[in-house]
Amino acid sequence: MKLKFCGATRTVTGSCFYLDTGDFKFLVDCGAFQGKDEIDMLNYEPFPFDPSQLDAVFLTHAHFDHSGRIPILVKQGFKGRIICTQPTRDLSMVILSDAAKLQKEEYERWQARGKKDSEGKNLSAQGSLYEQRKPLFTEEDVENTLDLFDIYPYGSSVSIHKDVEFRMRDAGHILGSSIFEFWIKTKEGRDRRIVFSGDLGQPGARIVKDPDLIREADYVVCESTYGNRLHKSKDETVLEFLSILKKAQEDGANVLIPSFAIERTQEILYEINLFVENKILNNLEVYLDSPMASKATEVFKQYPTFYDEDARRLLEKGDDPFNFPGLITIDSAEESKRLISKKGVVIIAGSGMCTGGRIVHHIKNNIENPNTHMVFVGYQVDGTLGRRIVDKEKEINVMGQNLEVKAQIHTLGGFSAHGDQRDLRYWLRGFGHSPKKIFIVHGDEDIAIGFGTNIKSELGVDVDIPKLNEEFELK
Ligand SMILES: [Zn+2]
């Protein structure tokens, strides 16, 4: 059987893995590339397989770097099934609809600016589709994917084809996220078991359960986002977050939190809810200025059976873990703009890496104020505005304007939805019999290679760090 790596190879984004058993062809994830121009451009390249010949897409979770090319796939003739959990389906629809809207707006702005990007540069790839900056898909394309979803629960093995059986396990990364296990009969009649980690969460994370350990596999495809580092402890992170909120409240200063709409925002709301309900913080005004995060929060509220014990216990006590006195949800762009006059408030807005969305105008209005606190609670891909701020660049360009970064910048590592090096190694050690091979994906090149080298010597297994569109024959 063939396994081809069509994304997230020596980079974090663009997860897309193609398997061909001879009789059944499928993908695990079909995500978008995100980041620098040359990475982003890859979304415009043709797929290295025929979408109309695919039988299924197994979707590990809703994040755009895992789901973002599904509408393109459907546009190009995919008629198979998309297999995932209920929250993954609902959150994917939120993410993909939002992406369609953003791309349309960005395209219109780009045309209005005389075909230059927000920093005034002409796009580099001469003559490519990327240069034309056409939206990858529309809201209608997104709607067309909805009928293709098939929902399954965690934990039960499903025979989807005479040669292919699968089972979803909890990946503990975001609500509904899955590890996929496959049992595949090869042409030669051998039974092979392949496991895709998806994105693996941090044990002990809020809301979601801990990642399931898998005992057996012949081949493992494993993420490595934080394969080179150890997160700060969760308690330390929460205390640091609390002291920032307290300091800002005393100073009458604003706190900006660029937040990913899915999971991270809910986790932040969850922590603030505990501060407020336990009277550790009083009279805190918090603005959730992200319609997408508000929609995602509604999805979270629908699926309490996916929560961990602590979150379920709050619900049983009658406390909504995502709501508290002082939380105000902002809908319209006008209301959002009116937040300019606010002082001493917390603003949670997207996008998580400051590449667009409402956080951008809040940055513009607040970043030159030395009292402002900007709190990063998630991974910032190289090349994004968020990364430039985190990397302490003194001057940034926002909406065509050069601004001096005077705000206090905080990076709270403990909120990560990804396990760190120790968590990933723990998960990989969970395989009772060492796999024949472990493929390391979903990490920046140096991190993936470094992590792969560690794993190889620790577990004594064959490790590979695939390159884009590299193909392997799995025997
Ligand atoms: Zn993810």
Ligand SMILES: [Zn+2]
């Ligand atoms: Zn990912």
